[in-house]
Amino acid sequence: MVQNSSEQHRPLTVPEEWRSGVHNRLTEISTDWSSDQDAFKNVPWGKAMMWIFLVSDTFIFTCFLTGYMTVRMSTTEPWPVPSEVFALTIAGHHIPLILIAIMTFILITSSGTMAMAVNFGYRRERHKTALLMLATALFGASFVGMQAFEWTKLIVEEGVRPWGNPMGAAQFGSTFFMITGFHGLHVSIGVIYLSTVAFKVWRGDYQSRGYEIVEIAGLYWHFVDLVWVFIFAFFYLW
Amino acid sequence: MAHVPYQEALPLHEPKSFWTRYVWSQDHKVIAIQYTLTAVAVGLVALVMSWLMRLQIGFPGSFSFIDPSTYYQLVTMHGMIMVIYLLTAIFLGGFGNFLIPLMVGARDMVFPFVNMLSYWAYLLSVLVLMASFFVPGGPTGAGWTLYPPQAILPGTPGSDSGIVLMLVSLILFIVAATMGGLNYVTTVIQARTYGMTMMRLPLSVWGIFMATILALLAFPALFVGGVMMLFDRLLGSSFFMPAVVSMGKMLDYQGGSPVLFQHIFWFFGHPEVYIVALPAFGIVSDIISTHARKNIFGYRIMVWAIVSIGVLSFIVWAHHMYVSGMNPYFGFFFAITTLIIAVPTAIKVYNWVLTLWQGNIHMTVPMLFAVAFVSTFTIGGITGLFLGNVVIDLPLSDTYFVVAHFHMVMGVSPILVVFGGIYHWFPKITGRMLNDTLGQIHFWLTFLGTYAIYFPMHYLGFIGMPRRYYAYEGYQFIPESAQDLNVFITISALMVGAAQFIFLYNLAWSAFKGKPAGSNPWNATTLEWQTPDTPPSHGNWGDRLPIVYRWAYDYSVPGAEKDFIPQNQPPAGENPGGAATT
């Protein structure tokens, strides 16, 4: 297969004898991805950029969670039991992890409304799109509010500080505030981002340009949701 | 052929005011120059620091203002500035910004506004770092690796405020690098011109592209380590801080792990050195090819080598930690992966040399720097093999052998490529040639001088002379003659430092008075030399984007009229766009 000769100016072609099974598919993928102009067909650059940013952000949260797991596994003092720490007593009933469960439900629901917004965006129904985006943002804001309530409860009532807490290992507080803090920051940024885009959608800015921007914002939002699932699993359920 | 690139569909908007053309510019070429000038300026500060350090080592005690505290601050700031704020910034922000859109045939980066923000975030990070000189206690003196617990405990200079500013500056730099990096990667993936397939990209682009991917995946680890250390320092948390008795007092920390920081840091730190090396690999391939009038030997395997080095660089990090007290069995795994990564690297060295074989070599100043790179990088890479093998690292770790190794492989070779690259592309940036005589003088002083500094230094490592020492009195295993060698190295270092001013003068003078270069003085094939204007105007390509018909290395093609065929030259018998000539 002569790829680099001076006569070649069309995209690569694949020899006939290679067109079979796995080799065919792999070669097709490599041909597509290495073809001219763009590696990912019909993917606007903004979407590609958001995906790459999210990969990088994934590494950040992975490093945070790995660091947390390391300090938790090597703790010299007992680690507070999350289901006890994050329990609420409602109407006399002691329910472990209830607030976290509600927060998770809200965030997952918000991903649902976001997906619906993307759908309506591509159908160019801008008012429905904007409203669903605002709903998503509202869910996000309430998530942050509940997280703030959780923080206040831990700080004021339980005396949890980054440098120590009365319930056990000092690192519990520092990892909790750091990880939920960065996640909450991402959610807050998402709320502002979504609200801004929703406002522009409502105004009709994208009617001619196309609604990819809604999908791109949606990607970010789903990422934020997915990170929460991991935090929920590794911090609260473990 | 695929669809019309988005850049064709957008109207071209040229900035009008002085401020939007030269200061708040969204043009990648201007941003590249801004990055480069800032990096060079801060690099000069670090260069002066290295003179002060060498003066103390070569002539101990002669300068009373260099006390142990100041010395360790110099060591730290010199290292951090050179690695991050000079080398990373100049390869990605300088060369990356300038070359990528031109070499892939784009009008600019995909998100020029964010590109501009990335420069200003970088500048801010530099200013925050410089501010650490003016806070009480001065800048941090913890070593560029910033290991806890020492970095935030008394006994280390700058443990009050200096370390805080350093970490904040690094976080800002990471923000800048991410914004820039997203642009570089997305532009290469999604914004090439017609006919520019991935396998027709010049190796400069491949090198910078891969390095940027590494940056996007490795800087998060530095970010996390920095945040955790800031928490430990400012909020009293114990991520990295075990129970310690510091200066007679037992502190409140407990349960943390200093080795955890080292894992996080080196998970970033090792890819970081490839972030510096890979662009150098790519650029030197293009310089050798152009000036030897011969295609790069084994282009495909060069691409695969860049990719595999990048991938492997994520699984070798703990070779910086063989003596850290980590589980000793890890040493087996990391020694194996480290020596495996030597294979694609060695192949690249062979291919550069084989490119020269049967070439038609112009010994221009860029070519001189490229040859010097191959020679010094061979030594630097070879000494890495010593250190990658655990049992050879045990005696040599933390000695001057390591200092010699990383200076050769990061401080000498890539810097030679920076110089070579600037001599090579200066005509495209300014339309004028750099002065050849000054270039030759600069080259010989730099090449021979840096060799004289760092080759003998390995032997100071063999005798066991530890690094990061303010003075060496009272150690019987260090012979008197070692001090003579230190004096020799110091004098060489001062001379090499002085020689750099020849280069700076050349840059300034030639920008205004240099010989006019024309659009393609080296008769190169790559797209950046085929722009309608030199220096390229806003939008780079005039009315229409170029169409690419061939790979980047059609030099000395048998049967061709000239000894090079530009990438956008259609095949004989065709007009641009594919229509046959009548």
Added chain:
Amino acid sequence: MVIAVALILIVIGSVWFHFWSPWWLTPLSSNWSLMDDTLMITFVVTGFVFVVVNLFMAYALIRFRYRADRRAAYEPENKKLELWLTGLTTVGIVIMLAPGLIVLADFVHVPEGASVVEAVGKQWQWKFRFPGKDGILGNTKPRFISNQNPFGLNPDDPNAQDDVLISNSELHLPVDLPIQVLLRSYDVLHDFYVPHFRVKMDAVPGIISSLWFTPTKIGRFDLACAEYCGIGHHTMRGAVFVEDEGSFQNWLNNQPTFAQTIAKQTIGSENSQVRQGRLLAEAKGCLGCHSVDGSPGAGPSWKGLLGKTETLTDGTTVVVDENYIKTSILNPNASVIKGYSPIMPAYQLTDDELNAFIAFTASLSATNNTADNLVSKGKQLAEQQGCLGCHSLDGNASAGPTWKGLFGKTETLADNTTIIADEAYLKEAILNPNATIVAGFAPIMPPYTFSDEELNALIAYTKTIQ
């Protein structure tokens, strides 16, 4: 041309330099000759590559220099050549890596029957500990570390009592016996490195790391810290003396055990009751309000307290005897001394504890030892408390001012006042160092709560260093 000639000269010069260089590995004095062998194998393989690559490049630069009538060849790739080169490189890598991994396996497995010694790093000195007759090292914890118990040994651990303690950065070892060095650190990362033995390992606070070797030559070997640990990093030196079994045992027997260091804590004939009293005073936090050296605090100083006549808040006078002290502890606010507020909490001590405390107080009023004991006690203190990690005795610059010729010297302080380093200044500098820093030095010295006797001993010792 010139560059090719330069490359050839570089190759020749480098090879010549290698063989001429007087700077080579320190003479091996341990069992790790295989490490040196692996190094040589690596040298040979990589040296070969270095020479070949540079010479080949030089040749190509000469033979294929530009000529207008020539064209370069056009050869995009040569798969066969690439494969051969890859294969040969891989072989070279294996030749270097295989012996390295084999020797590493050796290093990772400490031999059966190796003796054990602990090396503790702290800013900026080394301390060592042998397990003593029972062969077991006692437990340590950071919270036990104090001026009186610098190793942080658990006083309740029976295994700790016979541990042999060495505080002067000098380790002795018997020749030809494998030894595992367990590494610990108080404060920051350090690294135990003896170039002649080849091996090194970081000492990490919070974990215990180790290395092992067998010393094979008798002699004195430098110990250097090989992990940057602050401004005293370059002064954190020690020495390892390798000697025959007899001399080693001799030396070991002359070193104090933990039990012995506890017993002779202060200069006076401090017996265990006095010691118990002192430990009580520290543990109960008394020293937060009462000083032992006469300096004022929230409560009266204990220096010279026993037997003193004091005036109480109600105007009456009282002689401070045993009964008064006991009352003051059990029911303090009944008889507060004039000028002090009634803020001391009551402490319910047992009779034994009260008596121990009285004995301790009595020792603070005792008279000094004889003069010549004083200097040697001062020297011992200086070594054990780590002063010599920052203060040299020979005039060399270090983290702190040198003690040579210090007594009576005129110094400029950081606040630009000039003082004479007399007794009063030196005592102040030990008790409250950062208020009296000499210009040009960083304010990092920790305060030391020495008794008056200890301070006098240190000063007596300092006077002798001219």
